[in-house]
Structure formats: C-alpha cells, structure tokens
Amino acid sequence: EPSIDAETVKIHHDKHQQAYVDKLNKALEKHPELYGKSLYDILSNLDDMPEDIMADLVNQGGGVYNHEFYWSILGKGCNRPVAEIADAIDRDFGSFEEFKEKF
Numbered sequence: 265e266p267s268i269d270a271e272t273v274k275i276h277h278d279k280h281q282q283a284y285v286d287k288l289n290k291a292l293e294k295h296p297e298l299y300g301k302s303l304y305d306i307l308s309n310l311d312d313m314p315e316d317i318m319a320d321l322v323n324q325g326g327g328v329y330n331h332e333f334y335w336s337i338l339g340k341g342c343n344r345p346v347a348e349i350a351d352a353i354d355r356d357f358g359s360f361e362e363f364k365e366k367f
Contacts, residue, residue, distance in 0.1 A: 284327030291320035
C-alpha cells in the first residue's frame, strides 16, 4: 500500500514469490556448487551456469529477482534504486518518479 492493496501484496509475497523461491531451490539442489552464490551473480552469469537448470534459473530466478526488486524499491517508505538499475531507469524513463508513474 498505498498503490497496491494489502491482499494483493500478501498474495504476491506468500504465494507467487514463495513458489518461485521453492522451484528455484529445487533446481539448485542439482548443483550444490551454486550454493552461496547470490541470485544476482547467478543471473548475471547465465553463460556459466549448468544447462540442465538454465530454464529454471531464468524463469524461477527471474521471478524471485523481480519480486525482490519490487519489495526493495516500490514498497511504501523505500528508497530510490541505485547503481545500474537507477541508471537504466533514468535512461529509459527520465527519472525514478516517471518510472513509478508509468509503472
């Protein structure tokens, strides 16, 4: 809230995001050598990741990352994004405020 009602937030957190996390963790069980790597590191280095779990890394990992992105910057009282994400938002939307308006 205030942009998204509490019920929708709860569904996204407790059901959608959790499903992505569970499926990603299941895929990672096949490759314990990836334990300890951050999700950012995994998604930023997909060319180096095992082919047999690539689709899960992209789909499930992307789902986790997108939800974490939401919780970190678009929730009430959160700060403006930083680094590469901030640069991309400024480049593509003009400003973080314009991004939020269009989103």
